[in-house]
Structures are given as structure tokens and as C-alpha cells.
Amino acid sequence: MGLSGKRVLLGITASAAAFKGVALASAFRRRGFEVDAVLTPNAARLVSPRQLACITARRVLWTEFADDPGDDPAPHVRLTEDLSLMVIAPATADFLARLSLGLGDDLLTTTALACNSPMVVAPAMHNRMWRNPVVQEHVERLRGRGVVFAGPVDGDLACGDSGAGRMMEPPDILQVCLELML
Numbered sequence: 645m646g647l648s649g650k651r652v653l654l655g656i657t658a659s660a661a662a663f664k665g666v667a668l669a670s671a672f673r674r675r676g677f678e679v680d681a682v683l684t685p686n687a688a689r690l691v692s693p694r695q696l697a698c699i700t701a702r703r704v705l706w707t708e709f710a711d712d713p714g715d716d717p718a719p720h721v722r723l724t725e726d727l728s729l730m731v732i733a734p735a736t737a738d739f740l741a742r743l744s745l746g747l748g749d750d751l752l753t754t755t756a757l758a759c760n761s762p763m764v765v766a767p768a769m770h771n772r773m774w775r776n777p778v779v780q781e782h783v784e785r786l787r788g789r790g791v792v793f794a795g796p797v798d799g800d801l802a803c804g805d806s807g808a809g810r811m812m813e814p815p816d817i818l819q820v821c822l823e824l825m826l
């Protein structure tokens with residue numbers, strides 16, 4: 645089997661670049677990947693889970709505390725089984741801190757804790773946030789644990805400023821992921 649038919653878990657966090665995470669889901673699908681999308685609760689306020697469900701043809705989750713008691717009680721475990729890659733795009737500063745510290749305070753972080761597949765993160769934040777030493781400490785710690793960073797890149801930021809912190813474009817993130825899976 646080539647790359648097509650492989651399953652990717654796409655996490656989306658609450659960045660102004662969250663819409664690019666939706667575009668990345670579409671790019672993975674066009675390359676033949678199965679895609680499961682998980683949002684943080686805050687990201688589900690910025691982008692539409694329904695839109696992602698249309699793109700992925702899968703149920704999209706953003707909480708472990710399902711309304712229906714008959715729902716899977718451990719989606720974070722199921723989602724990480726037979727997984728080729730987990731990619732979080734965009735990744736907020738807050739998410740990077742939680743991932744670095746090993747917190748499991750929402751579905752995306754518990755899924756990341758349960759994941760033993762390669763992981764790619766694509767940070768997105770203001771350049772002063774990205775340069776903040778505490779953010780860089782988390783980044784170094786995650787790199788040391790084998791997490792692959794796709795960007796960020798220099799460029800225009802959502803607030804009108806410009807600098808390092810812009811999320812890498814979806815086709816470039818896809819390329820990083822493809823190279824990791826080859």
C-alpha cells in the first residue's frame with residue numbers, strides 16, 4: 645500500500661489560522677488519506693465541525709464528554725489505533741504548553757497522550773509569543789521528544805503585524821507530513 649488509505653489524525657486548536665487546518669484536512673483527503681479531525685473546544689468556536697465532517701466524511705469530535713451516553717467512552721484511545729500520523733495544525737501557544745507538560749485536559753490533549761505515532765505540529769501565533777522564552781522552552785522539550793515542527797514561517801500575521809509566527813501553508817505542511825511517512 646502506498647500512502648493512500650493511510651489514516652491521519654488532524655488536531656485543530658483555537659488560532660486565527662484555524663481555517664487553514666480545514667484546508668489541510670481537504671489536502672490530505674485529496675491525496676487519498678483517511679482523516680479524523682479533533683478540535684479543541686475553543687477551536688470548535690472558530691471553525692465549523694460540520695464543515696470538517698463534510699470534508700473528512702467522518703464524525704468530528706471536540707469533547708470526551710459526549711451528550712449521548714451510548715457514545716464511545718474512550719475516543720482518545722480508539723482514534724490513535726492504526727494511525728499513521730498525528731498532525732496538529734494550527735497549534736496555539738497554549739496547546740504547545742499543554743503538550744509539553746503532558747496535560748490531558750481536553751480530547752485533543754488526551755488523544756496526543758495516547759498517541760504513539762509520529763507527530764507533526766504547525767504552530768501559529770504572534771511573533772512576540774513565538775519568541776517568548778517560555779514558548780521556546782516548550783518547543784525545545786517537544787523537539788527533544790521527537791515531535792516534528794512544520795514552521796512557523798515569517799510573514800503577515802492575523803493582527804496586521806508581520807514576523808515569525810505565521811502558520812506554514814497547508815501544502816507545505818502536507819509535504820512535511822508526506823516526507824515523514826515515506
Ligand SMILES: Cc1cc2nc3c(=O)[nH]c(=O)nc-3n(C[C@H](O)[C@H](O)[C@H](O)COP(=O)(O)O)c2cc1C
Nearest residue numbers: 657658659660661684686687736737738739768769
Ligand atoms: C480569534 C482568536 C484568535 C486567536 N489566535 C491565536 C493564535 O493564532 N495563536 C495562539 O497561540 N493563540 C491564539 N488565540 C488565543 C487562544 O485561542 C487561547 O490561548 C485558547 O485558550 C487556546 O485554546 P486551545 O489551545 O485549547 O485551542 C486566539 C484567540 C482568539 C479569540
